[in-house]
Amino acid sequence: MGRPPCCDKIGVKKGPWTPEEDIILVSYIQEHGPGNWRSVPTNTGLLRCSKSCRLRWTNYLRPGIKRGNFTEQEEKMIIHLQALLGNRWAAIASYLPQRTDNDIKNYWNTHLKKKLKKLQTGVDGQNHDGVSSPQSVSKGQWERRLQTDIKKAKQALSEALSLDKPNSTDSVVFKLSHPYSRPVQSQSQSSTYASSAENISRLLQNWMKNPPKPAAHRANSVETMTQNSSSSTDGAASFSEATPGGFDSFFSFNSSNSDNGSHESVSVSNANLTPENSMFQDESKPDLGDQVPLLMIEKWLLDDGSAQAHDEEDLISMSLEDSAGLF
DNA sequence: AAACGACTCAACCGCAACAGG
DNA sequence: ACCTGTTGCGGTTGAGTCGTT
Numbered sequence: 437m438g439r440p441p442c443c444d445k446i447g448v449k450k451g452p453w454t455p456e457e458d459i460i461l462v463s464y465i466q467e468h469g470p471g472n473w474r475s476v477p478t479n480t481g482l483l484r485c486s487k488s489c490r491l492r493w494t495n496y497l498r499p500g501i502k503r504g505n506f507t508e509q510e511e512k513m514i515i516h517l518q519a520l521l522g523n524r525w526a527a528i529a530s531y532l533p534q535r536t537d538n539d540i541k542n543y544w545n546t547h548l549k550k551k552l553k554k555l556q557t558g559v560d561g562q563n564h565d566g567v568s569s570p571q572s573v574s575k576g577q578w579e580r581r582l583q584t585d586i587k588k589a590k591q592a593l594s595e596a597l598s599l600d601k602p603n604s605t606d607s608v609v610f611k612l613s614h615p616y617s618r619p620v621q622s623q624s625q626s627s628t629y630a631s632s633a634e635n636i637s638r639l640l641q642n643w644m645k646n647p648p649k650p651a652a653h654r655a656n657s658v659e660t661m662t663q664n665s666s667s668s669t670d671g672a673a674s675f676s677e678a679t680p681g682g683f684d685s686f687f688s689f690n691s692s693n694s695d696n697g698s699h700e701s702v703s704v705s706n707a708n709l710t711p712e713n714s715m716f717q718d719e720s721k722p723d724l725g726d727q728v729p730l731l732m733i734e735k736w737l738l739d740d741g742s743a744q745a746h747d748e749e750d751l752i753s754m755s756l757e758d759s760a761g762l763f
Numbered sequence: 764a765a766a767c768g769a770c771t772c773a774a775c776c777g778c779a780a781c782a783g784g
Numbered sequence: 785a786c787c788t789g790t791t792g793c794g795g796t797t798g799a800g801t802c803g804t805t
Contacts, residue, residue: 450774471791488774488775545772
């Protein structure tokens, strides 16, 4: 492969991550928060380049990542968003907070592309009648909604940022990770962090049962191995068990952070903005410290929340055939 | 049971955008 | 305004897995 990678230091490791490396990375991020990736390899001793660390974190270790099969709703969301936004996977992923852009991209390339192709060739005639143009009714509706969303978000954000006075005493504050990222609560994830703890615990369990084996961390094998450990506490317990003294702090850290009452007040529709969310939701800019007065954003989020419910209904009610015609 | 091809998905690469000096 | 370092994003690759013959 062409030129040497970004970190062309000798001894930079490539290829699949081992559970040990994952643990090191996670514990480092637990201590320092995500970000400043450049310093991660140096400070952790990981023989990985910063990019690799960031990718591993964002695509695999980050809390709240949902793995496994995409639901029909997610599928439809992706199809429609792809039609609207093109291959802007990061933007699409921001509407599916539990999925990574990489996941979505992979899913699109491996499943949806084919599916749509099939549908298109299968119902060729009908499609050309009904939804031949990108200006179809359904798409138009969606586009308008999306544009409105984005507009609202931008407007609210810029207004909020322009207000220098952080009236955080009587208004809710929260950290923004994405200009128009969806409110985390929308997916009713009461245990996003738990899922991360599970991730790690699964890694460890798998690792302990199958000591260092190149593909041991692959999601499939890991998931099938630990299906019985379904509760987050199980995950946490086994996780700290496996790393004596190493990860208790990992969890206590989060719980200690959870007493930041400010997050809870978003809870009108955000009851499950869990500690891990508050800890990691600003992962892309950990030191941003944008304690933005929430009033307007909150309003938007709330408005948006209800709007989104409708959006999703709309989406779900749209048939795949409809969207196939968009391509 | 072995060989082969198709498929999946984690990880890599290169470029663009951004931030700080 | 320019330069340099860092981060984010999208396209692509290839090792591992699965299914078929």
